[in-house]
Amino acid sequence: MAKKLTAQADDFSAWYNEVIAKAELADNAPTRGCMVIRPYGFALWENMVAVLDRMFKETGHVNAYFPLLIPDSFFQKEAEHVEGFSPECAVVTHGGGKKLEESLMVRPTSETIIADMYARWIQSYRDLPLLINQWANVFRWELRPRAFLRTTEFLWQEGHTAHATAAEAEEETLRILDIYRTFAEDYMAIPVLYGPKTDAEKFPGALQTYAIEGMMKDGKALQMGTSHDLGQNFSRAFNIDFQTRDGSREHVYQTSWGMSTRTVGAIIMAHGDDRGLVLPPRLAPHQVVVIPIAKSDEEQAVVQEAVDKLVASLEGVRVKVDDREQFGLGWKFTEWETKGVPLRVELGPRDIASGQAVVVRRDTGEKEFVSLETLGKRVGDLLETVQRDMFQRALDFREARSREIRDREAFVSAANGDGGFIHAHWCGDPACEAAVKDETRNTIRCVPMDWEADSGVCAYCGRASERKVVYAQAY
RNA sequence: CGGGGUGUAGCGCAGUCCGGUCAGCGCACCUGCUUUGGGAGCAGGGGGUCGGGGGUUCAAAUCCCCCCACCCCGACCA
The missing domain is CATH 3.30.110.30 (C-terminal domain of ProRS)
Incomplete structure (x- = not known):
């Protein structure tokens, strides 16, 4: 492990790659353009998934799962869609040792196969709205991959809904956009601009694409989530129709929307500094890391007991106690700073003697002494403060630029x-x-x-x- | 697909021009002892078909031919 990170100002791109490696978020995979998401990076993603999944369910959506492989002919049914995605699809041509009658596309997105199923499931206006989300991996054969931001395979959620009217579909599209905005701002602590894309930038096959856009620390924009109003483009191509209350037939109005592991890249680039990651408390795998300090065995016993009490006082907080013996203090401090843990608590004989602990904020480096009796409350307050301050700093930064x-x-x-x-x-x-x-x-x-x-x-x-x-x- | 580069220990590299004790260095790893309030020290140790295949030669990491992979810069993209 190299001693120091490249400074953001010297080479932002090198900084980004080094942070991902040193914080153990991900590693390059032997497969071209792919990455391995390591446990620490995956824990961050899992926290994001948990929040988003809850928000989707609270708004009436349910989860399902559709196949990874999609018959080639499905793609041909919607002209804009095939034109947009064909160049970046991986295709399965052989199976079971034989050439397939029909090639199968590894999904770059699932509109087509889901539309095919919706055509079977939807008969009546009583079947609507149909509000399904899936958590899945997708493949896009990108020419220039970058960890999290643009990998050949990535994880995401893709919502696919069907509605009886254009107005309902539009309303759904905006409802999801609002969920994305809320998630970005309240959880990722990244302020976003939101609104429709221009025709040149919209999703292939959509009437209208809405997006949230955040600013990274190099001043560039990152699209962090998109919500598409598909109108009847896919329902016509796949013949998804239903009988209305008055007995006529009509094609459904659809939406689709997605947020991906790219958002991990957003957190890295919107908050990170020259010492490494800075994670927002609401999503951080460890919100607090406790570092016991002890020289002798006797001290060890005393400190251990104090640490146990301290951890007990932090109920409901995601706490990591770093009691590894093979690393010195300096090493541990640096490692958890690189990994962006919001708060560090140091507890040694001197602290115990005076009934306190040292608490250090990752985002500002501010250090304070907190009495052990009030530590639980203070940590809870600090986590909220850090979350709020991180958002405000990101907002100030964006406005300044x-x-x-x-x-x-x-x-x-x-x-x-x-x-x-x-x-x-x-x-x-x-x-x-x-x-x-x-x-x-x-x-x-x-x-x-x-x-x-x-x-x-x-x-x-x-x-x-x-x-x-x-x-x-x-x- | 255009342009540029790199493949030697887990990671980062030297050696290649000029073939011959060059299988080497740093970090990491293992063992032991000593350390511990900001990346610890000493001693010992393990680990390699030098990207792959073919050729030249008494002898190839090194020279020749073919192949493969990956990285960086553009065009495409969540």
Whole structure:
């Protein structure tokens, strides 16, 4: 293990890779473009899964599971969908030692196979809405993989719903967008911009894609979740129809939405610092690490007893006691800092003698002495404070690196600069959007839907504009 | 698919140009003893078909041919 991490300012990308390795979140797999999610990284993901799964269930969704392999012909049924996904699909052509009659696509997403099943399950308006989610792995043969952000195989949830009316489907799409926003802000402690994507950026086969977009510490944008209003595009292609209350037949209106292991990358890049990860308390695998300090065997016994009491006083908190003998204190401090544990509690003979413990915040490095009687309460309060402060810092950071720009020269110069969000008017012409991408590598991340209506002129082409959008370089 | 690079111990590397005690170093690992309030010290030890195949040679990590894999930079993407 190398002694020091590369500083973020020196090489953000190298910093990112080193943090993942040193914090033992993931390791490169022998399989091209794939990663192994290690126990610590998986524990973080599991905490995220638990929260999201609860939120989905609270809003009426149920879980199910569909096959990994999808008949090739299914993809051909929706024109935009096949065009969007074919280039990045892995295909199974042989099975049982023989060439298959029909190739099977390893799912890059499951709209098609789920639509096929929905066509069988839905007969009547009484069968609607159908609100199903699945936790699954998917494959996309990406040309340039990056751990968590873009791996060939990744884990995610994908929700697929069917509704009787367009309005209900739209409402569902926005309900999920709101769940994603809440999850990002309240749990991941990452403020997000949210709203519809432009046509160029929307999901292949969707009428409209909504997304949440967060800012990473290098000023780039990361799409952290998407919610699609599919309209009747798939229900027509797969003939998912139902009988209405008045006896006529109609195709269902669908949505799909997903959030993936990419969000682990978001937590790393939105909060991490030159010492490693900084994890938000609500999702951290260990919220508190306790480090006992003892020289002799006699001290050991006394400290052990105090540690037991201390841990008992932290009921309901995810606590890790690091009593490994083979590592010195400095080693342990550094390791848990690298792993981003929100609070460290040190407990040694000197502390016990004065009836206190040392508590250190990972996010600020602030150290305080807390009496052992009040430690339980203090730790609980501190965890909440850290969670809140992390969100506020991320918000301040984003605001500091966002600016509103109105004229072309400043726009191009800023877009070619060193990252950050640009708030600017856009005429609505896809050609203009494409030209900006060519010239600056910036794309429109979304059209924030909570911004007030405002007319003006397009920052790039000068034509009339009805909307302001967010431009950024994206992962 | 274009451009650039790398394959030698678990990880990081030296050795390759100029064939011949070059199978080596650091970290990690194992054993023992001593240490422990910010990455401990000493002593001893284990671990390799040098990416794969073929060729040249008395002799190949080193030279030649073929293959494979991975990484970085672009185009595509959650």
